[in-house]
Amino acid sequence: MSEPLLRIEGLSKRFGGFVALDSVDLEVQPGERLGLIGPNGSGKSTLVNCICGTLQNEVGSVRFQGKALDGMSAHERTHIGLARSFQLPRPFASMTLMDNVRIPLIYTVQARAGAQRTLAGLDVRCRELLAMVGLDGKARQWPRDLTQVEMRKLELARAVAAEPKLLIADESMAGLSHSEIDDILALLLRLNEQQGITVILIEHIMSAVMSFSQRLAVLVSGRKIADGEPADVVNDPEVVRAYLGQ
Secondary structure (H helix, E strand, O other): OOOOOEEEEEEEEEEOOEEEEEEEEEEEOOOOEEEEEOOOOOOHHHHHHHHHOOOOOOEEEEEEOOEEOOOOOHHHHHHOOEEEEOOOOOOOOOOOHHHHHHHHHHHHHOOOOOOOOOHHHHHHHHHHHHHHOOOHHHOOOOHHHOOHHHHHHHHHHHHHOOOOOEEEEEOOOOOOOHHHHHHHHHHHHHHHHOOOOEEEEEOOOHHHHHHHOOEEEEEEOOEEEEEEOHHHHHOOHHHHHHHHOO
């Protein structure tokens, strides 16, 4: 098996006396589609924040492409290929959609050695990103003009603008209709299959998780209780008990 793109070993995080993560181990292979699930309060967001650098773990390690990320800031991690989308989209309200995707291009891709684009080149890339999510016809409009699903698509376009090797999609489908969920799933699949972006999907909509994921990992009370083939994981007695409250 190849070297994992992401390797988490013994990761623990406390908030005072509360243990949010308890010795979590997790590996993600290049090109993989991993579903990360668990009840509310299970530690999923804390894990993502420790991976992305919003939080620093007290114990354990996070390695990306073999490089230790401990102590590295969130923006430094974005520069080396880690990106996330947020459950609640956070676009720049005073900027057009075009400029919303331009910002991560300038501050991540343009900051990498040998990746300089001209102003015209930046415009072309911005339109490509918006076309990728079906928003090219609204390039000069404002985030306030978008529907909920379009806002989620813009959030994904902004994450992909950083040209990540790993994308963490945090509840990108919450509150959407069945057809809108299918649109987001199709977009995430294209990013994975056509652009080779490894994806960790965090989602409560189990039909979407099962459709998308090649592997499932389950967190409960800060511990990883299952990790494997989706069909096996959802039938694991410990996972069933966690979701049914038994």
